[in-house]
Amino acid sequence: MTQAPTSQSESKAAQSMTSQPTSFEITTQMKLEWLRQMQLIREFENRTMQAYQQAKIGGFCHIYTGQEACAVGTIAAVNDDDPVVTAYRDHGHALARGMTPDACMAEMFGKIHGCAKGKGGSMHMFDKPNWLFGGHGIVGAQTPLGAGLAFAEKYKLEVMGEGKKKVSLAYLGDGAIDQGAFHEALNYSAVHDIPCIFIIENNGYSMGTAIHRHTANADNLISRGQSYGINSVEIDGLDICDLYNEFKPFVEQCRENSRPGFVDLKTYRYQGHSMSDPQKYRTKDEVEEYKEKDSIARLLGQLMDSGDMTEDSWKAMQKEIKEQVRAAMKFAEESPAPESSELFTDVYANPEKNLSPTAVYTHGLNNPLL
């Protein structure tokens, strides 16, 4: 078995299409690609749940269904080499960024061909070639990293004279806005003109606690960003075209002016917080109410109304995606478990002398201890 490639050629093509926009116009091709990506995430997540129930996936596992438009719509609005960092509900971001379903599923199965050699699991999708810097389990901890990633790119350009103007995307949940680290990241970014865009995927719950019960001024989250002098917007995260229309110019403004941004992206998750959540804190009616506004059904409806999709072409797309995910399950199943020596590799960027059995593992960095 060969190492899983980390890029999906089809989605790369769509991303490069969006990375050199002549305008912010949404083409039919873009809509079809978004539909494909959102449906891929949904199918992938459905199969992930099955695999988890069959104990093929261990540890914590957080499902993204319902939120697909958030990752797909925002990632479509940035360049392939703009850095992205997110929390533990990360399968959708990984796939939208271009990771193959094979590498993503194998990671969850704890196998060597996973994106992090099976050592990260569901919460730690990492894909440097696609500029995805995790997958982080500590609530809010990824937000200063997002600021750091944007700072590094700004430093490269303004101090070292290399590279280009970039933005970073730092995704977080509504629960994470209560964390101190998040406020430090906002403050730092505002003071130093760091073009990091903080995207709150506001699904209304922090585990089983509704937003009104866990945060003050819950109906006006953008006041958090505004209080630091950061340009802040509220966007409907269930309609991918509206989302893109509002988010794309917002990104370009942050990039151009080298300023942070704050987005309250309203969304909803269909599944429990994690695979072990009995969901006693919300009613079935509430979930059904949101399913009526489903982002995939909405985009599909638009494409059918405009005649750009037919029942048959939709069936064909679903079939192709099902096959792709089925192949990913097989790939993950057949990929070998990591050797026990892997316990000592990829742990530190600069390992102490002889700590790593490979002793030369430095990720290309100069290790002063070796």
Ligand SMILES: Cc1ncc(C[n+]2csc(CCOP(=O)(O)OP(=O)(O)O)c2C)c(N)n1
């Ligand atoms: C610092 C820290 N505190 C608590 C937890 C436990 N915890 C894991 S997820 C979570 C809820 C976060 O909710 P939110 O940020 O809204 O993200 P969502 O799960 O809704 O995507 C909590 C409290 C944690 N992982 N890290």
Ligand SMILES: [Mg+2]
């Ligand atoms: Mg939440």
